[in-house]
Amino acid sequence: MITRSFSSAVYGVNAFIISIEVSIVNGTGLFMVGLPDNAIKESHHRIESVLKQIKCVMPRQRVIVNLAPADIRKEGAAYDLPIALSILHASQQHTLSLLSSYIIMGELALDGTLRPVKGVLPIAIQAHKNSYKGIIVPEKNGTEAGIVNKIEVIAISHITEAIEFLAKKRTIHPIQVDTRKIFEEKTSDYDIDFADVQGQENIKRALEIAAAGGHNVVMIGPPGAGKTMLAKRVSSILPSFTLAETLETTKIYSVSGRMEHVYGLLSTRPFRAPHHTISDVALVGGGTFPQPGEISLAHHGVLFLDELPEFKRTVLEVMRQPLEDGKVVISRAKFSIEFPASFMLIASMNPCPCGYYNHPEKECVCSSVVVQRYINKISGPLLDRIDLHVEVTPVAFEELTSPNKNEPSHVIRERVVHARKIQAQRFKDYPQVYTNARMSSKMTKMRCPISKAGQKLLQVAMERLGLSARAYERILKVARTIADLAASEAISEVHLAEAIQYRSLDKASWGK
Secondary structure, eight states: OEEEEEEEEEETTEEEEEEEEEEEESSOSEEEESSBOHHHHTHHHHHHHHHHHTTOOOOSSEEEEEEESTTSOBOSSTTHHHHHHHHHHHTTSSOOTTGGGEEEOOEEOTTSBEEOOSOHHHHHHHHHHTTOSEEEEEGGGHHHHTTSTTSEEEEESBHHHHHHHHTTSSOOOOOOOOHHHHHHHHTTOOSOOGGGOOSOHHHHHHHHHHHHHTOOEEEEOOTTSSHHHHHHTSGGGSOOOOHHHHHHHHHHHHHTTOOOTTTSSOOSOOEEOOOTTOOHHHHHEETTTTEEOHHHHTTTSEEEESSGGGSOHHHHHTTHHHHHHSEEEEEOSSOEEEEEOOOEEEEEEOSSSSSOTTOSSSOOOOOHHHHHHHHTTSOHHHHTTOOEEEEOOOOOHHHHTOOOOOOOHHHHHHHHHHHHHHHHHHTTTOTTOOSGGGOOHHHHHHHOOBOHHHHHHHHHHHHHSOOOTTHHHHHHHHHHHHHHHTTOSSBOHHHHHHHHTTBGGGOTTTTO
């Protein structure tokens, strides 16, 4: 007898259906075909133990398990449950009439309980697209799968529940998740706030501009000036997630096994802060079976790189394409996988190895050559993709102890959202462009016209401050965002002057 059940595999952030065919013929032994990995091959021993626990037996004939399509490699222990159920049905120990109606996923413990698996959200979405009746998953994955409201999500804790449900001997009510309610309740639920930051008003202003235009930022300042504290609060002033953005980002976390099972939905913008010892594969994604990296986990959120020059140069250089394209493509000999990676880069760094170059009080012990060598650890092409260079100075004692209340994040966010609405209207005919930072050179010329007085100001700035040619376009984009925050149609000299001051590392005199 040949039995067919269905499971799923995830490649990138998308799932596709795997057919599990079980045939019992004359002979002995269990054979798995269809490019299973070691975890799947080892399921034989887990399944045999589980069947003994539930008073069933592994057939004493030849059991052939085929995972189709056979030319795609399968990995992980999530196929334990569908293989075990198919063997029970094929050996006629149980009649599971609903077996082929559901996508089934689950890793089995030796006593038959189910452990959670990765990638349940994209699998549930694919099950709905392929018109399956529902999906059977471990109990801890129930809420995550329940985000997809249009299919039945059956959450179980033990294999016996699945057997009785598929044999129509038990009724299990599908998981009901109010996706919009969870989304609306948690969408602005941040534990940190800009109200906690004393002083640094000019840096808060720069980060507000960055959030409004989707610009990348590097903060340069001595240790203890508040760079990390400020960076951690950028997510709290970004516009709230849309439901589409939430689902897209949640899929990435589901695939990487980083879901919070309590809510099943990532409702606040992610903030990722990898250590400077990270490898290039861990940052952009990859591996034998490619997994999303930190830049994909920061999709629609913030990637914070603290102590930027301490990162290996090869690690920083692999970010150049994702910063430009908003995605990362990982290629192998037989396949290619694309992970979304549209993130806002916030970086911080000391101005020199000792940390006190340009410090108002402490003396720097580094020579100009050492300072310049330290800055040059960051390549020109990468620096070219960072729009705002902000110098951070230490906070004075009077500001630290000031009783004045600071502006909270939700007030700043309102201004950012208003500026984003202006940009949404401006770029309504450009589906791949949402913010000023994503404008091409042609669009920048078209959307950022400046007066003759503005052109003169830019010319003087480039000549006197030694600004590089690559800074010109970045200044125009930032000035456009500053004008949007001021609800101004035109870019004035005031907007240009503020944008010019955010190009510290382009100054020819830096480090000399």
